[in-house]
Amino acid sequence: MQSGITVSAELQDAFARFNSDSSTFCLPVTITAETLTPLDPISFQGSPSINAFFSALPQLSSVLQPKTPVYLLLRRPSTASNALIALTYIPSNAPVRAKTLFASTRSTLTRELGTEKFASTVFATEEDEVLGQDAWRERDGEGPNAISREDMMGEKERELEAVRKAEAEARNGTPGRDIGIGGTFGPGSGSGMRVSMPVDEGAKSALRDLQDGGLVQLTVDIPTETIVLADSQSGVEANSVATHISSSSPRYSFYHYPGSDVVIFVYTCPTGSSIKERMLHASSRRNAITVAEQEGLKIEKKIEASGPDEITGDRLQEEVTPARDQGPTRGFARPRRPGRLLSKTW
Template identity: 40%
Template sequence: MQSGISASQELHTAFQKLVSDESQRGLIITIEKEALVPSTTLPSNSSSFDGDLPLLTPHLQPKTALYIILRRYPSNTPAPFIAVTYVPDAAPVRQKMLFASTRLTLVRELGIERFRETIFATREDELSAEGFKKHDKHNELAAPLTEEEVSLGEVKRKEAEEGRGAGERKSHVSSGVSMPVTEEALGALKGLSSGEGDENNLVQLQINIATETMELASVTSTPISALPKTISNSAPRYSFYRFTHEHAGQTQSPILFIYTCPSGSKIKERMLYAASSRSAVQVAEAEAGIKVEKRVEAGSPEDVDEESILGDLHPKVEVKKAFERPRRPGRK
């Protein structure tokens, strides 16, 4: 998944200066206003790569993700630089997702041929001289991989590590994002599960981007024909809908999970909602007792209609006719 963020002209200029000026050891980069921008230039105070690594210490904060470009190899080699994505464990969820999904964009826009390798780090000691020795030793034992394979493996490793932690009232997601859920939202889901207040059959949840919390957006009584107008068409939503209908002479009331993400949604919204959709289902099932019969994903609420939902719930079974051997000529 790519974030849609691109390198600013300021970054291109700063990187070209780094390429041509050997007195610079590296460049620190961050994301501002949906663009990659240079933050700090690192001068070369030592004749060796290891000797300049202490320059990173003042910039490595426990809750702030950043990119670091370092000149590690001789300038006359084809790829003298390495690109480090530093995402500490305590960084905000949306920041982790944003930096992880933009790391390939960074090296591609600056020229992937200039980078010997990319590194994903979560701790300060990984960027020390000893940390790089361990990294090099590990690479010597590993089989050669493409740039995309290395990047994908590192992101998956980090996501798996984050998914192992558990906190009070937090749901787990295979993509690595844990999302706290408010009591109000949980109460609405429990009501939908138990059938209390049958008139309310649609619970919409939203993510508060600032607090990184899943909260209640609305609880309504909505016929299926009104879903496109009731579900927000301006922001992503997780909707849990009890669809009461007749099928094969019986009344059925399955609960559907409908994830919608309009095209006009902000980049950070799209990323966070996509990464946390499984979390919404898991918390509904584990903590509210909801059994989700069918998951529906759509770009716009207008794409959610009764015909398609019925088709998903009750797919038509094609009856194949038995093969009939053709009659021999002359026989009746």
């Protein structure tokens, strides 16, 4: 899973200097304007040696911040060579969006700089895992100078797990916290997270004009991080709603069920969409509902699905006229299929 972020020419040049200069201990890297960019390098305090690595570790505290992820390209002198290490530091209490971006970009960093140049990759979530000598000796395994290359499948699994955790936090975050890059948690009912994101006037107008049988679809424009109108249709039959919804990109769909006063909100997030699309849409869906309500819509029914094929006519009708044993009201729910049922109110 990749974020679409790439290595900048500035970082390529900085890494070439770092790679050839044995007196440089660390090259910090961050994400700026959709690219990986270098920060100021850190030098060894004395001549590079096996013990110099441990002596230099405290210097890294100058670039570690409690809520800010960063990549650290480290040089660890050994008896054989000056081995390079790619360390990803993602604090456990970092903003959700930053966690997702850094976790999904870490393999891009080493791949574009040259995987063969790194003897090891490390993932850390606590300062002690970066600054502590004991943590490094534990990684060494058999001896104080041994650096074992992590198993590549394990690396991928860790990357995917970090992304999944960040997405889960986007769904269940605590209101009122700063989420960092491009937005803040806003107040709202329930415990979910809402990102305050600008909404295009065309989207607002389409929501205001939604009539019986109408389908309005909104999406997030990734470059501008704005909620915009994706499509607006009238006279849509329940059985054909799925044919109008994208199977490749996330959508917020508002469907006025024909012959009723019920407006159903449908959030679809295909598994094939990019990490950034999934992250932005997951964290902004509350905002989409709030905007619709501000434009006069009453949203009582909500469905989440991984793709439009799950949004059947029967499923939509069930929201409007639920079975007797389900009671008169239903909370947020995924379409019924193995492993997809979720009873939860936003």
